[in-house]
Amino acid sequence: MASVARILSRQFHASARRHALAKFSMPAMSPTMTEGGIAQWKKKEGESFSAGDVLLEIETDKATIDVEAQEDGVIAKILASDGAKNVQVGSTIAIVGEPGDDLSGADKLAAESSSQPAEKPAEKTPEPPKPEAPKSEPTPQPQEESKPELAQGDRIFASPIAKKIALERGIPLAKIKGTGPSGRIIREDVEKYQAPAAAAPSAPAPGAAPPVPSSEYIDLPVSNMRRVIGSRLTQSKQEVPHYYLTVDINMDKVLKLRELFNKSLGEKDKSAKLSVNDFVLKAVALALADVPEANSAWLGETIRQYKKADISMAVATPTGLITPIIKDVGAKGLASISAEGKALAKKARDGKLQPHEYQGGTFTVSNLGMFGIDHFTAIINPPQSCILAVGATKPTLVPAPEEERGFKVVNVMKVTLSSDHRTVDGAVGARWVSAFKGYLENPLTFML
Secondary structure, eight states, X not given: OHHHHHHHHHHHHHHHHHHSEEEEEOOOSSTTOOEEEEEEESSOTTOEEOTTOEEEEEEOSSOEEEEEOSSOEEEEEESSOTTOOSEETTSEEEEEEOTTOOGGGHHHHXXXXXXXXXXXXXXXXXXXXXXXXOOOOOOOXXXXXXXXXXXXXXXXXXXXXXXXXXXXHTOOGGGOOOOSGGGOBOHHHHHHOOOOOOOOOOOOOTTOOOOOOOSSOOOOOOOHHHHHHHHHHHHHHHHSOEEEEEEXXXXXXXXXXXXXXXXXXXXXXXXXXXXXXXXXXXXXXXXXXXXXXXXXXXXXSOEEEOSSOOEEEOEEETTEXXXXXXXXXXXXXXXXXXXXHHHHHHHHHTTOOOGGGTSOOSEEEEEOGGGTOOOOOOOOOTTBSEEEEEEEEEEEEEEOTTSTTSEEEEEEEEEEXXXXXXXXXXXXXXXXXXXXXXHHHSGGGGGO
């Protein structure tokens, strides 16, 4: 964040020496960010700021991030007000100057900015009809030149690398016109695509009926985060061939070991106590070491197999689901996993995660057991190959011939592995589930 602010500061001073006032552009807070929202300006028009002051909060698809000033200055005019959505990276959001500058030229500079929107893909203008040529024998025309635009609802044809880039950037393929053979979408089409610039809030058109408030429902605006979640999960469910493997796991030994660990902590530090999820994360990492094929990503032309288990942990926040990452879980102890997981979950709920804390990951765990959910299936987070859905641990009657009654009560947890069949075959998924079950049913192997 600080590096972004320093870049903005250098841009500001280079321009200020020439024009006294400078355009303040929407910064890219992550490598894949193409647009964002203005959560809140911390400084008002005409208000000066000092180095280190927070100028505004930018809403990305994952978090709300502060933008700090590195030099002194003054806000001359704000172009993108609080609550603005879909603001393109690089578009002008404010006019700034240095203390003592004449701010009277801010309106003129703002008008210049609005008349020079971010570049859009050039649209073809229809050519005027040509004079009809004299009728002659028809000559066959090569059909390779025809690149019809895909009709809505038709299957979208795109190269694997184009699909991967579109998924990472949250770009809907249906909005891209392909320039490849027969209208196929290729890599260059995705990289050149720019979403339409966000329009400034305006008054209702003359004669248009204003929104009518209702006592029976409320319309909530879609946040950038919710929009990207919807786009990516829809694309995942449509394009990734999911299959599911479910298994019951006896958690008696995990619960006893957890109780012993937590008793040893006593009343010293309640926040350091272990949860069942800490054991789950450790067992996931150990199983990935045994079955590395599950620790992979589909990249179109290649399958990338990772050497470390960087586990994405699904966390529910007021604005949507986010998956902060615990890096190299296999090399960490239960106490470290627990402390790091709690810290990341708190930052996620507060909207303070940095891009490097949620971008990447090789495998995802989604645990709804604390909500009393016994069983569910989860949607894969591409380009990852697998996601594990973890249910609640509940007392269950199971057959026990060795017991006098012929049955006994054990604590059973049901988990479901969702896998991408392009990278993880059914037999491979079954091997991974078996390894995971083995570690949780014999947790002392964690200590070996």
